[in-house]
Amino acid sequence: MEKLLKPEAWHPEIDIKEYRFDNGLTLLVLPEHRLPIVSFQVHYAVGSRNERLGITGISHLFEHMMFRGSKELGPEEFSQVIQAKGGEVNAFTTSDNTSYYENLPAAHLELAVRLEAERLVQLRLTQDNFATEREVVRSERKLRAVDSPLGLPLELLSAMAYTQHSYQWPILGWDYDLRNLTLEDCLDFHRTYYNPANMVAVISGDVEPESAQAMVGRYFGTIPSPGPPPPVRAQESPQRGERRAIYKKVSQVEAFLAGFHVPSLRDPEIYAVLLLAAILGEGKASRGYQRFVRPGQAIDLEVHLPPPPFAYQDPGLLIIIGLAAPGYPLSALEAEVWQEIAQIQEQGV
Structure with a gap:
């Protein structure tokens, strides 16, 4: 108990190992051997900040597309395979990045690494699965923004706060843009942002850094990369005064x-x-x-x-x-x- 009460026990040193591969991929490994589990994460440096008017919401849409199947796996089969090994799968999109992760027994780490690499290279992007998933995303936007009591007011708030930066539009995108996105927009998005030079892989848990480096190198190290995409250099000017709007809707409270x-x-x-x-x-x-x-x-x-x-x-x-x-x-x-x-x-x- 005395040891646990010492300040150094509250903030132990985190020994993260970093590796860089020739194709630009960065790998971070954090060994933690107390339990026989691992978390494998892939973070792509792309979010709604990388969009423009006309293709808003494409980052989040593409998160969905990554589960629509590849050359090896059918739609949603990626998740089913990981779950069958006792793991969990999820993903999320923010303003600045799109992330995918699998938490699973350490004995099946290589399976997760192999499947992530396979869907990066062999993702199935067809007109049929694109059209289906676009409607799923539009429905999600309706649920989380239009039908939510505060969804549209929150979108208005961001649109007022940012007049120059791409944070002004929602991560879900504008519905007009979602309706008009094309398969070619997705193919171009995939070529630009989903490559090793624009991603960071993370492995945390019951793994040795050297074996993790070798494993990731085996599946990701030879994937060709066009290099990182050009950075977004948007900068919001200082706000010079209060901006205020009134949003009216049927509601029992204000x-x-x-x-x-x-x-x-x-x-x-x-x-x-x-x-x-x-x-x-x-x-x-x-x-x-x-x-x-x-x-x-x-x-x-x-x-x-x-x-x-x-x-x-x-x-x-x-x-x-x-x-x-x-x-x-x-x-x-x-x-x-x-x-x-x-x-x-x-x-x-």
Whole structure:
């Protein structure tokens, strides 16, 4: 017990091994032998920031396409094979990257590595599976944005906050663009962004670094690469004043949403802002809950700032969402939230 209470036990040194292959692929290996399991992750440096008007939402659509089959496997068979070995499979798209991962018994690590490499090279991109998955993504957008009480207001908030940067459009994309995407758009996207020079592979768990390097080299090391795509150099100009809009819809409650520009992930100050967001809005012990929800002024008071790996690569937004309790004036709730924030500015937390 005494050993566990020492500060060095809270933050043990993390011994990550890094390897670079000739085709540009980066591999990170973190050995952890306490359990016979591993996590194999593939992170592609492409997200909604790499899109443009006309193809918004293609990064997220392509995440779906990666499960639609390859030369070796049929649609959704990738997941079924991993799950049959006791593993789990998932993927996610952010503003800045698209990630795929398999958590499974260490004895089956090579299976996951081989299948990830196979679908990277032999992905089945046909008009039929493209058209099917495009409609799936449009339905997902309808569920998560259009039919969600705060989905469209959140999209409006980002569109107002960013007038120049590609963070202005949603990760799900605009429906007009999704409807008009073509198979050729996907083929071009795959050629540009899905190559070894634009990806980082990660293996964490019960594995030796040297064997992991050899395994990844065997399946990924010979895949040709055109090199990394050109970087996105968008930069949002400083905002010179408040921007405000009113979104009207049928609802039994009123809400206000506010976004504050915050530092990028590269800025050390982002960690203080992440801590502040947790203090203000995470759980029933947060100041937002204790100050506004518990006394009855608000149904909910949330503060959102995505942590890694979902954090913004460029300066992002801290978002405050306040839902006024029935009968409580929304303007009064908003004013009281600003008073609380002003008190933190003056007195600290």
